[in-house]
Amino acid sequence: MSDVILGFCCNYTSSVDVDTLKKAGLVPEGLRIKRLPCTGKLEINTLLDAFEQGAEAVFVAGCQIDKCHNLSGSQRAAKRVGYAKKILDELGIDPARLEMFFASRGETEPIVEAARHMSSVLSDAESIHR
Amino acid sequence: MIIAERKPMNEILDMISGINRLLVLGCRGCVAVCSAGGDKEVDIIASALRLGRKKAGQQIEIDTDTLVRQCDPEYLEPLKERGKQFDAVLSTACGVGVNFIADRCPGVRVLPALNTTFYGANLSSGEWIELCAGCGSCVLHLTGGLCPVARCAKRLSNGPCGGSVGGRCEIDPNVPCVWHRIHDRLMEQKQDKLLKDITPIRDWTTAGHGGPRRRIREDLLP
Numbered sequence: 245m246s247d248v249i250l251g252f253c254c255n256y257t258s259s260v261d262v263d264t265l266k267k268a269g270l271v272p273e274g275l276r277i278k279r280l281p282c283t284g285k286l287e288i289n290t291l292l293d294a295f296e297q298g299a300e301a302v303f304v305a306g307c308q309i310d311k312c313h314n315l316s317g318s319q320r321a322a323k324r325v326g327y328a329k330k331i332l333d334e335l336g337i338d339p340a341r342l343e344m345f346f347a348s349r350g351e352t353e354p355i356v357e358a359a360r361h362m363s364s365v366l367s368d369a370e371s372i373h374r
Numbered sequence: 375m376i377i378a379e380r381k382p383m384n385e386i387l388d389m390i391s392g393i394n395r396l397l398v399l400g401c402r403g404c405v406a407v408c409s410a411g412g413d414k415e416v417d418i419i420a421s422a423l424r425l426g427r428k429k430a431g432q433q434i435e436i437d438t439d440t441l442v443r444q445c446d447p448e449y450l451e452p453l454k455e456r457g458k459q460f461d462a463v464l465s466t467a468c469g470v471g472v473n474f475i476a477d478r479c480p481g482v483r484v485l486p487a488l489n490t491t492f493y494g495a496n497l498s499s500g501e502w503i504e505l506c507a508g509c510g511s512c513v514l515h516l517t518g519g520l521c522p523v524a525r526c527a528k529r530l531s532n533g534p535c536g537g538s539v540g541g542r543c544e545i546d547p548n549v550p551c552v553w554h555r556i557h558d559r560l561m562e563q564k565q566d567k568l569l570k571d572i573t574p575i576r577d578w579t580t581a582g583h584g585g586p587r588r589r590i591r592e593d594l595l596p
Contacts, residue, residue, distance in 0.1 A: 287414070287417070287418075287420075288414075288418045288421075289414075289417040289418045289420070289421035292401050292418065292421035292422050292424075292425050293424075293425075295425050296424050296425040296428055297423060323518075331383055331418070331422050334382050334383035334384055335383050335384070335387075335425060335426045335429060336384070336429065337424060337425075337429060372425075372428075372429050373428065373429075374577075
């Protein structure tokens with residue numbers, strides 16, 4: 245079974261139908277998407293819990309930094325991702341397993357690229373779940 | 375307020391080695407305001423510790439709670455019994471809270487999640503600065519409200535030293551020389567006569583050099 249990659253996407257950037265993308269072979273089989281009203285609502289412990297609950301990699305896709313529907317939601321999310329990466333590092337987990345991406349409204353390609361990037365990070369990595 | 379910061383996670387993980395039931399206990403006082411040990415930080419620390427233990431292939435049961443304050447006895451009262459249900463209580467309060475739990479809750483093993491750093495103010499979101507050393511003998515009326523004990527690297531009472539350059543401290547050029555600022559401020563306020571008075575050698579016993587300090591107000595005692 246392929247590694248679980250969890251993507252938190254905001255309501256405005258992602259209208260992605262993950263099943264269609266998987267059927268087309270565009271994204272890894274293990275991709276799961278959780279849609280949020282705004283990535284600015286995402287808490288640091290939610291990101292950490294995603295790993296604890298089985299994800300091998302996590303990404304957040306919010307609005308372009310200067311075009312956030314909620315003005316600064318994606319900027320806030322990026323800062324929280326940065327802090328969560330620091331905690332991962334302190335725990336001896338490669339911080340590259342967590343990334344922030346900025347996507348234009350309604351575009352699927354950035355989400356596909358984000359998922360592929362996270363999959364490439366995991367290509368030679370050991371599982372964090374024993 | 376008291377400023378504190380989280381210890382590195384690997385240090386906390388070492389601290390809780392062998393512990394299977396842990397209570398992460400927050401405080402809604404100063405450490406909540408400085409984003410080190412309130413409800414949010416308790417959740418983050420608990421999540422991180424669960425993940426850290428899972429990565430190590432070890433189980434841990436973590437409960438979380440946050441008290442109004444960990445430095446008042448009434449809030450600690452329930453912990454005297456509840457704390458015994460856990461192998462340890464990881465306190466996200468300042469050192470005062472950790473000490474107070476150790477004093478008031480026998481049989482409860484308490485561990486610190488934070489390093490308590492200084493008395494400070496919030497410059498902006500995410501930035502704090504030390505402004506008071508809690509020395510117990512304020513001289514702020516003589517120094518234009520600016521503290522030479524907390525804000526001068528040499529704690530000079532009759533500054534500035536010979537090392538400040540262009541109004542910056544020789545220890546760290548990013549820090550303004552507080553004595554330079556005291557001078558400018560007293561001049562502005564036409565209080566410069568205060569600069570001519572030589573402050574005598576300080577009695578540091580009020581700063582804790584005479585042992586732990588205690589304050590009693592008879593009118594408030596039960």
